[in-house]
Amino acid sequence: MRPVLKPALSRLWREKQTLQFGTVRRHARLVEDVDRALASFLELIDGSRDGPALIAAGQRLGLDPEYCEAMLDSLARSELLDDAAAAQQALAGRPQPRREMLVPDLASLSLVHPAPGEAAAVLQGRARARVEVRGAGRVGAAVGAVLAAGGIGDVALVDRGRVAARDVSPAGFPPTEIGRLRATSGREVVHRAAGTAAGERYRRSPASPPPPALVVLAPRDGTGAFTGAAVEAQELMRAGIPHLYTGVLEHLGVVGPLVVPGASACGSCATLARRDEDEAWPRLLAQLIDGGPGRARVPACDSALATSVAGLAALHVELYLDGVLPPSVDGWCEVSAADGMTRRLRLRSHPDCGCLWQSVTAGRAGTMA
Numbered sequence: 163m164r165p166v167l168k169p170a171l172s173r174l175w176r177e178k179q180t181l182q183f184g185t186v187r188r189h190a191r192l193v194e195d196v197d198r199a200l201a202s203f204l205e206l207i208d209g210s211r212d213g214p215a216l217i218a219a220g221q222r223l224g225l226d227p228e229y230c231e232a233m234l235d236s237l238a239r240s241e242l243l244d245d246a247a248a249a250q251q252a253l254a255g256r257p258q259p260r261r262e263m264l265v266p267d268l269a270s271l272s273l274v275h276p277a278p279g280e281a282a283a284v285l286q287g288r289a290r291a292r293v294e295v296r297g298a299g300r301v302g303a304a305v306g307a308v309l310a311a312g313g314i315g316d317v318a319l320v321d322r323g324r325v326a327a328r329d330v331s332p333a334g335f336p337p338t339e340i341g342r343l344r345a346t347s348g349r350e351v352v353h354r355a356a357g358t359a360a361g362e363r364y365r366r367s368p369a370s371p372p373p374p375a376l377v378v379l380a381p382r383d384g385t386g387a388f389t390g391a392a393v394e395a396q397e398l399m400r401a402g403i404p405h406l407y408t409g410v411l412e413h414l415g416v417v418g419p420l421v422v423p424g425a426s427a428c429g430s431c432a433t434l435a436r437r438d439e440d441e442a443w444p445r446l447l448a449q450l451i452d453g454g455p456g457r458a459r460v461p462a463c464d465s466a467l468a469t470s471v472a473g474l475a476a477l478h479v480e481l482y483l484d485g486v487l488p489p490s491v492d493g494w495c496e497v498s499a500a501d502g503m504t505r506r507l508r509l510r511s512h513p514d515c516g517c518l519w520q521s522v523t524a525g526r527a528g529t530m531a
C-alpha cells in the first residue's frame with residue numbers, strides 16, 4: 163500500500179490551522195492543529211511512498227514516528243486515504259487515452275467506495291463485466307456508450323436494421339451513422355466511447371461469450387419500459403440474469419425496474435400493478451406490443467430527456483455491478499419532459515406473479531448478497 167490523500171478531495175483552509183478535505187459539507191473532514199511540520203507531512207502523502215518510507219520522511223521533518231503512524235491511521239479511519247499502488251494497478255494494461263479517461267471515474271469511485279484500494283477493486287470488477295444492451299435507439303445507444311466510458315469491459319449493443327435519423331443522439335449515434343447497420347455502428351459507438359484507438363480491438367469477444375452480468379432492455383420505441391418486453395424478460399428470469407428496463411415513452415423517461423430474478427419485483431409485477439390501477443391495461447398493452455396498430459405514428463423522444471434517461475440507466479447498472487442497490491430495484495424512476503422532475507416510485511412484488519418463488523440460477527457477476 164502506498165498511501166495517498168484522495169486526489170478527488172479539495173483541500174481548503176477553514177482558518178490558519180484547520181484544513182478541510184472536500185467541499186460537499188456532508189462528507190467534508192477536518193484536520194485540526196495543522197502546524198508547518200504537519201502541513202509538510204501531509205504534502206508527502208502523495209502516493210509515491212509506502213507507510214514506512216512516509217514515517218521516515220516524517221522523522222526528517224522532526225515528527226515522532228508514533229505521531230506519524232497515528233496520523234496515518236486517523237486519516238485512513240476518516241476515509242481520506244486511498245492506495246496509489248492499487249489505483250495504478252487498476253489502470254495498468256489499458257492503453258492511452260483510455261487510462262487517463264478513467265482517472266476521474268476512479269476518483270469518483272474513491273469517494274463512493276471509501277476504503278483504501280476499494281475503488282480500484284470496483285473498477286477492475288467493471289472491467290471483467292459483460293453487459294448487453296438490447297435496442298439501439300436514442301436511449302440504448304447512449305446507454306452502451308456511457309457504460310463503455312465508465313469502464314465496463316464488454317458492452318454489446320444489440321439491434322437489427324439500419325440507423326435512422328430518429329436514433330441519432332449526442333451520446334449515441336452521430337448523424338454520420340444514418341443508414342449504416344445498427345450492429346456495426348453500435349460496436350463503433352461503444353469502442354469510441356471506451357477510448358479505443360483506431361485499429362485496436364476494444365475486447366476480443368470469444369466465439370461464445372459468457373452470459374451477461376446484466377441486460378438492459380431499451381427497445382427503440384420506448385414501449386419496453388411499459389410492456390415488460392414479455393418473452394425476452396421471461397427468458398432472462400429463467401436464466402437468472404438481472405435486467406433493467408429503460409426508455410422514453412411520450413414525455414416520460416423511465417429507468418427501472420432493475421430486476422434481480424428471485425430477489426426483487428419483476429417486469430410482470432409492474433404490468434400486474436398497472437392492471438390493478440387500470441383494468442383496461444392488458445387490452446391496451448396487447449395493442450402496443452409487436453408493432454400493434456395502436457402505436458404512436460411519430461414516437462416522441464425529447465433529446466435532453468433521452469440523454470438524461472440513458473445517463474441515469476447507466477448509473478444504475480454501474481451501481482448494481484459495483485455492489486450497491488440502485489433505487490430502480492423494487493421501484494422505478496421517472497423523468498418528465500413536462501417539468502424536468504425525477505421521481506422514484508415503489509414497486510412491490512405482485513401476489514399474482516410469483517416471480518420471487520422461482521428457482522434462481524445466480525448471475526455470474528453483480529449478484530446481490
Ligand SMILES: [Zn+2]
Binds near residue numbers: 427429432512515518
Ligand atoms: Zn414478478
